[in-house]
Amino acid sequence: MSCHCSVIFFGMPRASEPFIESVTRALLEPLSAAGLTCRVTGRLNLPDMVENPRSGERGRIIDARRLTDRFSDVTLVAQDEAAISEDFRFFSGFPDRWNDGYNSLRNMLHQQRSLRAGWEAAANDASDLYIFLRPDLVYLDSLRDAITTVLQAGGPTISTPAWLTCRGLNDRIAITNSRPIAEAYATRMTLAQRFVREYGKGLHAERLLAYAIGTGQIRHVFFAARAARCRIDAKVVAEDFTIKWRVKARTQARLRLAPRTFAA
Numbered sequence: 001m002s003c004h005c006s007v008i009f010f011g012m013p014r015a016s017e018p019f020i021e022s023v024t025r026a027l028l029e030p031l032s033a034a035g036l037t038c039r040v041t042g043r044l045n046l047p048d049m050v051e052n053p054r055s056g057e058r059g060r061i062i063d064a065r066r067l068t069d070r071f072s073d074v075t076l077v078a079q080d081e082a083a084i085s086e087d088f089r090f091f092s093g094f095p096d097r098w099n100d101g102y103n104s105l106r107n108m109l110h111q112q113r114s115l116r117a118g119w120e121a122a123a124n125d126a127s128d129l130y131i132f133l134r135p136d137l138v139y140l141d142s143l144r145d146a147i148t149t150v151l152q153a154g155g156p157t158i159s160t161p162a163w164l165t166c167r168g169l170n171d172r173i174a175i176t177n178s179r180p181i182a183e184a185y186a187t188r189m190t191l192a193q194r195f196v197r198e199y200g201k202g203l204h205a206e207r208l209l210a211y212a213i214g215t216g217q218i219r220h221v222f223f224a225a226r227a228a229r230c231r232i233d234a235k236v237v238a239e240d241f242t243i244k245w246r247v248k249a250r251t252q253a254r255l256r257l258a259p260r261t262f263a264a
Contacts, residue, residue, distance in 0.1 A: 009042030214259020
């Protein structure tokens with residue numbers, strides 16, 4: 001019996017060539033080797049200019065069209081500040097978790113809008129596996145083992161990276177064998193106002209994901225395969241991929257027993 005996989009890109013591309021090469025090697029080839037058919041889709045943000053004080057980037061994304069040449073169901077959408085203006089006004093009324101003048105909040109809102117649009121493009125596919133990932137990463141390790149774990153989970157499950165969880169769950173990559181869980185992952189911004197009102201704290205990407213997974217009573221597992229951020233000049237960021245498994249065990253316990261505390 002053949003299996004079908006929906007791969008959904010979300011967020012903003014930066015350097016397309018390193019991404020295409022690495023995602024082909026780390027994901028698409030293992031899917032093919034496992035006998036899975038695959039559809040790749042996405043609705044990606046394309047700003048006129050990248051200006052990010054945290055990363056030190058300033059410039060244009062020059063090779064984004066290579067993504068749409070390689071993946072015909074991936075679309076580039078001009079980044080529209082008006083589209084997030086209402087959410088930005090609301091969430092900027094709460095503390096700035098990144099302490100960068102709400103620039104990271106703005107980026108998160110654009111990313112979540114891209115995520116939801118990508119899901120809507122893929123939602124009608126009858127898939128056995130859903131994989132969400134960002135196109136501004138270089139995938140360093142094969143995702144084969146993570147895919148196998150989810151396919152053989154024996155029940156609805158989501159898997160996310162065990163590294164760089166930022167006191168929540170890493171939201172760069174997710175693998176699930178359940179359509180309802182895929183929808184919960186892609187539409188978690190529907191919980192964002194409730195999240196910030198829990199303790200009066202600001203929006204936070206990794207903690208919002210943990211809050212959504214935990215309050216939804218969704219079975220979660222970690223995987224160790226790595227992916228590093230890539231800048232618009234194709235430089236790969238030196239990331240700390242240390243995994244503290246005792247900390248991960250406490251995170252799993254919080255997801256089950258006290259998910260609201262991720263909003264604190």
